[in-house]
Amino acid sequence: MKSYDEAGLIERLSLMGRSSKVAFAAACAQRVLPLYIRFYGDGANPNAESLAKILESVWGAAEGKTTALDGMAEVAESLVPPDDDKWPTDPAYAQSAAASVAYAASVWQSNDPGDAELAARQVYDVADFAAWTLSPIVGSVPPGAANSIERQLVVQLALDGIEKDLAAAEDANGSEGWSGLRKQALEEGEAWCKTLP
Amino acid sequence: MGRAAAWGAAGGLIGGAGGALLGKAVPYLGQFAGRALNTVRSYASTVATRAAATARQVAAASAQVTKKLGASTLARFSSGPSPAQITTNLASRASQINASLGDRIAENSRTTAVLSTKCGPNYVGSGGRDISPKQRAMLGDDEIESRLPRAHAEVTAVTSAMRDGMIPRGMGTSRDICPACRDFLEESGATILNSRTAWWEGR
Numbered sequence: 001m002k003s004y005d006e007a008g009l010i011e012r013l014s015l016m017g018r019s020s021k022v023a024f025a026a027a028c029a030q031r032v033l034p035l036y037i038r039f040y041g042d043g044a045n046p047n048a049e050s051l052a053k054i055l056e057s058v059w060g061a062a063e064g065k066t067t068a069l070d071g072m073a074e075v076a077e078s079l080v081p082p083d084d085d086k087w088p089t090d091p092a093y094a095q096s097a098a099a100s101v102a103y104a105a106s107v108w109q110s111n112d113p114g115d116a117e118l119a120a121r122q123v124y125d126v127a128d129f130a131a132w133t134l135s136p137i138v139g140s141v142p143p144g145a146a147n148s149i150e151r152q153l154v155v156q157l158a159l160d161g162i163e164k165d166l167a168a169a170e171d172a173n174g175s176e177g178w179s180g181l182r183k184q185a186l187e188e189g190e191a192w193c194k195t196l197p
Numbered sequence: 198m199g200r201a202a203a204w205g206a207a208g209g210l211i212g213g214a215g216g217a218l219l220g221k222a223v224p225y226l227g228q229f230a231g232r233a234l235n236t237v238r239s240y241a242s243t244v245a246t247r248a249a250a251t252a253r254q255v256a257a258a259s260a261q262v263t264k265k266l267g268a269s270t271l272a273r274f275s276s277g278p279s280p281a282q283i284t285t286n287l288a289s290r291a292s293q294i295n296a297s298l299g300d301r302i303a304e305n306s307r308t309t310a311v312l313s314t315k316c317g318p319n320y321v322g323s324g325g326r327d328i329s330p331k332q333r334a335m336l337g338d339d340e341i342e343s344r345l346p347r348a349h350a351e352v353t354a355v356t357s358a359m360r361d362g363m364i365p366r367g368m369g370t371s372r373d374i375c376p377a378c379r380d381f382l383e384e385s386g387a388t389i390l391n392s393r394t395a396w397w398e399g400r
Contacts, residue, residue, distance in 0.1 A: 004330065077302055083325040083349075090347055092326035099302040118300055121331075125303075129326050132344065139360040140320065141342040146333055 001151055002159040004124045006117060012166060013113035021111065023062040023178045024169035025104035025119035029055050030182060031161055031189030032097040032126050035196070039081070039094035047079050055101050061108045062178050069108045076102035092129050093196070096122040120162050127158035130196045157192055161185070280367060284394035287311045287319070288369025291350075291393075294321060295371035297335040309371040310350035311340070314363035322353030351378040351395075355385055368395045 013021055033055060037048045054076050060066040080098040081091040100122035106115040131152040137145055149155065168181045278286075288311075295309040309332070312320040321328065321336060322343040333342060343357035351374060355365055365385065373392040374382070387395040 080302060080306065082306060085347075090326070095303075095306065095326070099300070102302060121300065125326075125329055128330050132327065133346065138344055138346075139357045141328075141344055146330075146342075 002156055002163070003150055004121070004159060004162075006121070009120060009162075009166070010113045010117050012170065013116045016113075016170060018108070018111045019062050019064070020169045020172070021113060021116045022058060022104065022107045023172075023181055024165055025100075025107045025116040026055060026058045026062055026178075027165040027169070027181050027185035028119045028123050028162065029058070029097070029100040029104040030185040031123050031158075031165075031192065032093070032100050034097075034190050034193040035093035035126065036097035038193070039087075039089065039091060039097075051076060051079050051098055051101055054105055058101070058104045058108065059178065059182060067108075069105050073102045073105040073109065076105055090133075093126055096126045096129075120166075123158050123162055124155075126196070127152075127155040130154045133197045154192075154195060157195075161188055161192065164188075280396040281390060281394070283313065284367040284369050284390055284396055286369070287313060287367055288371070288393045290319075291321075291369050291371040294332050294335050295323075298329065298331050300331070303329070307371075308350040310354045310368060311370075312351075312354040312358055312368045313366045314358050315366050317358070317361075317363040320354040320358045320363070322348075322350040322357065324348070324350040324353070327353065349375065349378050352381055355382070359385075365397045367397070369393060 013024065016024070033052065036051055037045075040048045054072045057066060057069055057072060061069050076098055080095050080102070081087065083091065083095075100119045103115050103119040103122070106112070107119065128149065131149045131154050134152065134154070135145075135149065165181060165185055168184065172178065172181065291309045291311045294311070295304060295307060298304050298307070307326075308324040310322045312322070314320065319340045320343045321332075321340050322345070323329070323332060325347065327344045327346060328336075328342050336342060341357065341361075343353045345353040345356055348356070351368065351370060354368065358365055365387065368382070368387070370393045374389065374395070379389055382389065382395045385397075387397050389395050
């Protein structure tokens with residue numbers, strides 16, 4: 001069984017160059033972006049379009065096509081839906097998705113492995129939330145329940161995805177582009193998001 | 198015989214007696230020491246018996262007073278921490294658990310509440326998506342993770358405690374209590390002490 005290893009992730013990220021860190025963070029954000037689109041409905045939504053454009057720019061920055069990411073992390077953060085009773089569905093997934101894009105945009109500015117880890121952690125948080133949603137536990141959580149949550153397939157698939165993206169970002173040097181990593185995150189992310197409650 | 202001479206003679210006598218006298222004295226010294234030790238032991242035993250009896254009397258008297266006045270009345274006059282101090286500590290703990298997220302976006306948007314219960318554990322709730330893995334890792338043995346999806350942190354903690362048959366005592370939150378939660382807490386019997394703390398009367 002895999003578990004989320006924050007320290008190990010940061011250690012590996014700190015050995016990577018800026019471009020690889022940004023690509024990894026973008027891949028993580030790509031995996032959960034469908035949840036943001038789902039939250040606002042299938043039709044066109046300005047918030048969803050804005051967030052997708054920011055992520056597109058982050059990929060562009062990783063590939064050296066653009067460096068104009070100033071202020072984009074803040075814009076992405078402003079697109080995090082607040083906890084509010086007005087939403088027809090729980091905003092937790094969409095909050096994590098927008099936060100992941102915000103942290104991915106931050107990495108380009110900061111080159112901070114911690115920001116890249118935070119982009120990945122949103123994927124894990126989404127998976128954890130999904131597993132608890134599937135669980136019947138409401139009220140006080142009995143001891144040991146968290147371990148059974150960690151073993152859920154939805155969580156293990158998320159951890160597999162993070163590991164695959166990290167390995168791909170470590171192996172590539174960016175000169176070949178990040179199309180392979182992006183395709184992997186996009187396709188696997190879309191399939192995974194469809195399984196979430 | 199002058200005094201000096203007498204002391205001198207006595208000294209001489211003692212000195213002259215030498216090892217023989219000392220040899221006779223040692224058994225007597227041993228007997229004396231043994232008797233002294235027995236006396237001390239006996240006295241200590243008496244003191245311990247009396248102390249135990251006194252402690253029993255004090256405990257019985259205390260129980261009588263508690264029974265007549267009630268624990269809540271006594272709590273008001275006791276020198277223990279006040280409701281304000283208790284709930285301030287709970288609010289600090291709530292802020293600590295919230296900050297453990299290490300995720301500035303989540304920290305700014307989420308609220309954490311810690312509820313103490315009468316003779317029970319503390320219940321920890323987080324608004325919206327409930328406790329996240331990082332917060333869970335921070336919880337101590339006396340803290341119960343509470344879950345109630347889409348409910349606010351305060352409602353989550355109080356509801357979980359009541360479902361377990363616990364009686365709420367004090368609450369502290371990492372952010373200001375919203376108007377809806379103020380109403381909820383007041384309806385459950387709480388008094389709002391300040392923007393981040395609440396206390397259930399007489400608990």
